[in-house]
Amino acid sequence: xxxxxxxxGMPKGVLWRNADFFVGAIGGSNRSEGREYESYExxxxxxxxxxxxxxxxxxFMHGAAQWIALQALSMGHTVVLxxxxxxxxxxxxxxxxxRESVEFLQIVGDAFARPLLDASRxxxxxxxxxxxxxxxxxxxxxxxxxxxxxxxxGVTIRDSIGSSETGVQGSNVTTKEQLxxxxxxxxAPGSTVVNSSLSATVDAGSExxxxxxxxxxxxxxxxxxxxxxxxxxPVIDGVRYSVPGDRARLLADGRIEVLGRDSxxxxxxxxxxxxxxxxxxVKTHGAVYDAVVCGRPSERWGSEVVAIVQLVEGVQALEFxxxxxxxxxxxxxxxxxxxxxxxxxxxxxxxKPDYRWAQAVARESRKD
Numbered sequence: 491x492x493x494x495x496x497x498x499g500m501p502k503g504v505l506w507r508n509a510d511f512f513v514g515a516i517g518g519s520n521r522s523e524g525r526e527y528e529s530y531e532x533x534x535x536x537x538x539x540x541x542x543x544x545x546x547x548x549x550f551m552h553g554a555a556q557w558i559a560l561q562a563l564s565m566g567h568t569v570v571l572x573x574x575x576x577x578x579x580x581x582x583x584x585x586x587x588x589r590e591s592v593e594f595l596q597i598v599g600d601a602f603a604r605p606l607l608d609a610s611r612x613x614x615x616x617x618x619x620x621x622x623x624x625x626x627x628x629x630x631x632x633x634x635x636x637x638x639x640x641x642x643x644g645v646t647i648r649d650s651i652g653s654s655e656t657g658v659q660g661s662n663v664t665t666k667e668q669l670x671x672x673x674x675x676x677x678a679p680g681s682t683v684v685n686s687s688l689s690a691t692v693d694a695g696s697e698x699x700x701x702x703x704x705x706x707x708x709x710x711x712x713x714x715x716x717x718x719x720x721x722x723x724p725v726i727d728g729v730r731y732s733v734p735g736d737r738a739r740l741l742a743d744g745r746i747e748v749l750g751r752d753s754x755x756x757x758x759x760x761x762x763x764x765x766x767x768x769x770x771x772v773k774t775h776g777a778v779y780d781a782v783v784c785g786r787p788s789e790r791w792g793s794e795v796v797a798i799v800q801l802v803e804g805v806q807a808l809e810f811x812x813x814x815x816x817x818x819x820x821x822x823x824x825x826x827x828x829x830x831x832x833x834x835x836x837x838x839x840x841x842k843p844d845y846r847w848a849q850a851v852a853r854e855s856r857k858d
Contacts, residue, residue: 629672
């Protein structure tokens, strides 16, 4: 059982059967042949070939860190831990990667990537063994992906998406030769988009914004909560899906564009605005170190978009400059109506944004 993070509500216990968890959550399959393992002996044989060294930078309270570690162990690889484990210390992560010849490094989105880049520039540590940086659990924007590749000798960036209720749903992999993107993923087997009414899957290339869904090896449901289980795990045309709440669009080429969690969507002036999409735009401004976007009550708009930002140390930026900058990345109606500057963005130890804190800050800063 894995508890959800409770980022936007109360944590829920997700019940996984062992076989479903092994395949769906930690990738236990014969990847070269595109099939599941047929026996324990086949799993053991594959694990005997494991030689890599993986480091999990996130704490084990985070499902992504647990799953990456279990995936590495199940494949016969070595799991390396930082020396400092009671908090995220990017400099120590780099020191350990360098000392232990780590090849695969797991992080959690922008909140881990920025300190990692800062620490590397300060310490001048560039682990030569590092081959891949794996991010999951939060957005990793394309500008930071490019910086990571440039800083660490052209490492491959594997941006994964999934949830406690689905396992791995897709990945966005970029090498040093490829230009990075954010928010679009190559779907894992079983990943798709279902329509808003949860009655059918959508066709590739459709403009409809539906729900990011997963079928196949999915959990049994939530612990002691039949009502939420029925809502999150609907049966559509005889197929059982997991639909945890992300809005998405199925692109013509088969990739899936993930827009953001519906529970933090802002309904402003009759338009749905996805908080994560605005956050990505805000964080591309050179003066912004970190940001969280939320809605707050507005007499004119019903709810207005507010960006709470942490600026780069020693750098200043005017509110209107950040707002206007966003227009080059998102539609103008999606731009924040206000920018609130804080000393530090509040996130969980696993790098998750605290949207309840953000909403409280936004309400307290409202000018009536």
